[in-house]
Amino acid sequence: MKVGVLGARGKVGAEMCAAVEAAADLELVASIDAGDDINALVESGTQVVIDFTHPDVVMGNLEFCIKHGIHAVVGTTGFDAGRLAQLEAWLADSPQTGVLIAPNFSIGAILMMKFATIAAPFYDSVEIIELHHPTKADAPSGTAARTAALVAEARRAAGSPPFPDATSQEIEGARGADVDGVRVHALRIRGMIAHQEVVCGGPGETLTIRHDSMDRASFGPGVLTGVRQIAAHPGLTVGLEHFLDL
Numbered sequence: 001m002k003v004g005v006l007g008a009r010g011k012v013g014a015e016m017c018a019a020v021e022a023a024a025d026l027e028l029v030a031s032i033d034a035g036d037d038i039n040a041l042v043e044s045g046t047q048v049v050i051d052f053t054h055p056d057v058v059m060g061n062l063e064f065c066i067k068h069g070i071h072a073v074v075g076t077t078g079f080d081a082g083r084l085a086q087l088e089a090w091l092a093d094s095p096q097t098g099v100l101i102a103p104n105f106s107i108g109a110i111l112m113m114k115f116a117t118i119a120a121p122f123y124d125s126v127e128i129i130e131l132h133h134p135t136k137a138d139a140p141s142g143t144a145a146r147t148a149a150l151v152a153e154a155r156r157a158a159g160s161p162p163f164p165d166a167t168s169q170e171i172e173g174a175r176g177a178d179v180d181g182v183r184v185h186a187l188r189i190r191g192m193i194a195h196q197e198v199v200c201g202g203p204g205e206t207l208t209i210r211h212d213s214m215d216r217a218s219f220g221p222g223v224l225t226g227v228r229q230i231a232a233h234p235g236l237t238v239g240l241e242h243f244l245d246l
């Protein structure tokens with residue numbers, strides 16, 4: 001299968017180029033970064049694109065790929081309901097094309113989100129702490145935003161009450177961001193890569209679900225799973241868990 005990488009000289013993109021080159025069943029035919037001509041994807045016969053670029057440019061990249069019938073496996077963050085609706089609209093005109101958007105491709109992070117979804121309705125309190133390298137553009141992380149949405153959805157489905165919180169005086173930001181009713185706290189720490197804790201609390205106990213990516217190699221196996229499966233999943237898929245039977 002012919003694979004192209006967008007963001008090829010970036011921190012994750014470079015790792016993905018190496019992962020594709022190391023895979024016997026995949027061929028890296030295009031490595032594109034800022035300033036390069038995206039038409040190289042078409043000229044090289046790219047069948048699947050891997051995108052790890054920037055929230056500001058990813059929509060333009062995907063419009064190009066969908067228009068040219070190139071499947072896309074996307075790690076870049078910054079997707080909201082409006083952006084997902086726009087992708088659905090573009091895909092309606094290219095019904096054989098598949099796009100996978102995954103806020104996190106590491107298996108541990110996917111399991112952490114799954115475990116948090118299971119735990120959320122059993123506890124009075126649930127808050128999320130995400131910790132990343134200080135060169136990250138977006139806050140909160142895509143993973144934290146997705147976890148908050150999943151926690152909120154699980155609690156709505158279970159009829160859980162609002163979280164207890166007596167805060168009546170606050171320096172702005174001290175209680176984190178409100179994402180779908182769930183508090184999310186973002187730390188940017190030199191030396192870190194990608195880490196998250198989901199802290200749950202009930203009478204007399206807490207449960208902390210923590211995941212750590214200590215190397216960007218953690219994203220490789222999940223991305224390659226997406227690359228190998230995307231052609232069989234036309235349309236829009238959000239979350240690698242849908243390709244993992246989770």
Ligand SMILES: NC(=O)C1=CN([C@@H]2O[C@H](COP(=O)(O)OP(=O)(O)OC[C@H]3O[C@@H](n4cnc5c(N)ncnc54)[C@H](OP(=O)(O)O)[C@@H]3O)[C@@H](O)[C@H]2O)C=CC1
Nearest residue numbers: 007009010011012033034052053057075076077103104105
């Ligand atoms: N889903 C997941 O599992 C993961 C997602 N991410 C997300 O992936 C994205 C990239 O992260 P990271 O690698 O750390 O960031 P980097 O900044 O290290 O890499 C992004 C690269 O994309 C390049 N770029 C910018 N615009 C374009 C364009 N139009 N076409 C091609 N390349 C372009 C940048 O060039 P320049 O620097 O010159 O602008 C840079 O080389 C972020 O949104 C991050 O949150 C990260 C890790 C895992």
Ligand SMILES: O=C(O)C1=N[C@H](C(=O)O)C[C@H](O)C1
Nearest residue numbers: 077103104136141142143194
């Ligand atoms: O920017 C990063 O580094 C990461 N971004 C993704 C996110 O925003 O969740 C995935 C992972 O946390 C690394």
